[in-house]
Amino acid sequence: MRTSTSPTIALPRKKNTVEIGFLANARRLRALVRVIQANTNTNYITHSEVIEHRAEHTRRWAHFRRSMLADDIRHAIRRQKRGEGGVLVATRGRAILGVAVLFYDLKHRYGIVEDIVVNTHHRGEGIGHRLMSAATDAMRDAGMENVVLESGIRNESAHDFFRRHGFREAAKMFLKRLDDRD
């Protein structure tokens, strides 16, 4: 995979500039999990979170979400070695300000932005924009033709952000718990 626009970086780098790059290894795994966990409220929950048990339902995270996130990130870092995705991070010095977890389906040539999260204290500074641009650049470089993502139905500010980045709604997803009786 070409990484000219988003090179793999070894942390830490320059102190005051925000750098975007792929994580090379899982050394900062706990910090990354914290960034995702601390900066996503329940509006972030989608059907995938529920069916894969990261959330109990669409308004409550599961207690063990943290360990599942760690597994997801480990898998994504391994995917990078196979050219099937990776974990983009926005860093300033040693601080991780944002993260985007990517997956590429090489057979069908589409990418998924599985997670994209910016620290609440640094939103509106263009970090999300830079992460999304680096994600789509990397996907194009890897030969992907489409990029998809899913977003919780109540996560309206994120929906606006995606629309501003050229995403259009393509489907509505419905979810029903099977212990509910009609």
Ligand SMILES: CC(C)(COP(=O)(O)OP(=O)(O)OC[C@H]1O[C@@H](n2cnc3c(N)ncnc32)[C@H](O)[C@@H]1OP(=O)(O)O)[C@@H](O)C(=O)NCCC(=O)NCCS
């Ligand atoms: C969606 C998200 C990644 C965007 O990251 P960001 O770094 O705030 O994005 P940017 O700064 O590039 O752009 C945010 C836009 O909102 C504006 N904005 C201004 N103040 C803002 C603030 N305090 N918070 C968020 N956005 C703000 C920005 O000017 C910008 O507008 P523009 O696109 O018209 O220029 C971030 O809000 C986030 O982490 N949300 C929670 C997690 C989430 O829901 N992720 C997506 C779910 S799949």
